[in-house]
Amino acid sequence: MPVTDLQNQPARPSALDPAIAARLRRNPDGLVAAVVREHATGDVLMLAWMDDEALHRTLTSGRATYWSRSRREYWVKGATSGHHQYVRSVALDCDGDALLVTVDQVGAACHTGSRTCFNDELPVSGPEENS
Amino acid sequence: MPVTDLQNQPARPSALDPAIAARLRRNPDGLVAAVVREHATGDVLMLAWMDDEALHRTLTSGRATYWSRSRREYWVKGATSGHHQYVRSVALDCDGDALLVTVDQVGAACHTGSRTCFNDELPVSGPEENS
Numbered sequence: 357m358p359v360t361d362l363q364n365q366p367a368r369p370s371a372l373d374p375a376i377a378a379r380l381r382r383n384p385d386g387l388v389a390a391v392v393r394e395h396a397t398g399d400v401l402m403l404a405w406m407d408d409e410a411l412h413r414t415l416t417s418g419r420a421t422y423w424s425r426s427r428r429e430y431w432v433k434g435a436t437s438g439h440h441q442y443v444r445s446v447a448l449d450c451d452g453d454a455l456l457v458t459v460d461q462v463g464a465a466c467h468t469g470s471r472t473c474f475n476d477e478l479p480v481s482g483p484e485e486n487s
Numbered sequence: 488m489p490v491t492d493l494q495n496q497p498a499r500p501s502a503l504d505p506a507i508a509a510r511l512r513r514n515p516d517g518l519v520a521a522v523v524r525e526h527a528t529g530d531v532l533m534l535a536w537m538d539d540e541a542l543h544r545t546l547t548s549g550r551a552t553y554w555s556r557s558r559r560e561y562w563v564k565g566a567t568s569g570h571h572q573y574v575r576s577v578a579l580d581c582d583g584d585a586l587l588v589t590v591d592q593v594g595a596a597c598h599t600g601s602r603t604c605f606n607d608e609l610p611v612s613g614p615e616e617n618s
Contacts, residue, residue: 376609391522391531398529400522403585411609418613448607450597454534456605466581474587476579478507478542482549 370408376415377408381452387423389454394461395444401465402473404433406455411446418443420459439463501539507546508539512583518554520585525592526575532596533604535564537586542577549574551590570594 366377367386380388387405394401404422406414410430413421417432420441424431434440441459448455466473497508498517511519518536525532535553537545541561544552548563551572555562565571572590579586597604 379607389520389534391534393531400524400531400587403520403522403580415609415611416613418611443611443613446609446611447605448609449534449604450599450601450606451604454604455609456531468581470581473580473582473585474578475581476510478546478577478579478586480546480549480574480577482547482574 366408368407368409370412372408372412372415376411376448379448379452380408380411382407383453385425387425388452390420390422390457391454392420392441392457392459392465394465395458396460399472400474401459401461401471404431411455414443414457415446420457434462437463437467439465441465497539499538499540501543503539503543503546507542507579510579510583511539511542513538514584516556518556519583521551521553521588522585523551523572523588523590523596525596526589527591530603531605532590532592532602535562542586545574545588546577551588565593568594568598570596572596 364382382388386407390404390406392401392404405425407423410421410423420433420443422431440462444458444460446455446457464471495513513519517538521535521537523532523535536556538554541552541554551564551574553562571593575589575591577586577588595602
């Protein structure tokens with residue numbers, strides 16, 4: 357859901373197309389969530405974060421680029437590991453606070469060496485369970 | 488990336504298994520992101536948020552249940568629209584701040600009536616473009 361307009365500001369200067377920037381609903385840190393999906397398999401690989409400039413670089417360089425919340429810097433996926441993400445498509449969601457980034461993934465997406473970051477299966481039970 | 492331990496607290500009381508709760512890395516609002524994927528198609532439908540109790544209800548009721556940040560209440564997907572999400576599996580990511588929820592989706596996932604929330608395609612260009 358949208359945050360207030362007061363909060364919905366770019367955190368840093370960016371060359372992002374103003375028409376796109378105007379559709380973003382950023383969190384208080386100026387970020388939107390980026391769900392990363394592998395083109396070939398459809399698998400969800402990871403969740404990362406983008407500010408306006410990370411989105412601009414992702415859209416124009418062809419390499420998925422995120423904002424590292426811990427290091428507070430731009431992070432070109434694969435720059436260190438070689439596990440690049442070549443961008444196929446990027447879609448914004450209905451309320452402007454999440455992106456779906458479809459990529460060609462080189463090697464493992466996860467820093468643990470796993471192919472995806474979602475490896476910890478939790479137990480599901482309940483009357484509506486579909487098995 | 489992890490938030491500080493001081494921030495990483497449940498926002499509300501919950502019956503969530505303590506062993507699972509201990510693996511969550513919550514944002515300052517006590518929430519983790521939930522990427523929702525359709526079982527049959529693999530399509531990414533939406534991004535929502537869960538606190539500990541929403542996750543507990545999702546894991547034990549078989550119906551995807553979120554925390555509404557705008558209404559500040561639990562939100563059983565489909566309770567109003569009939570567009571339920573029957574939970575197939577739930578996986579936590581490597582740093583504990585995002586979930587991948589795989590569901591059987593009834594009807595449209597998006598409140599706009601679209602099948603998924605990610606319908607606003609952004610223009611991708613650049614030297615690494617794969618077309």
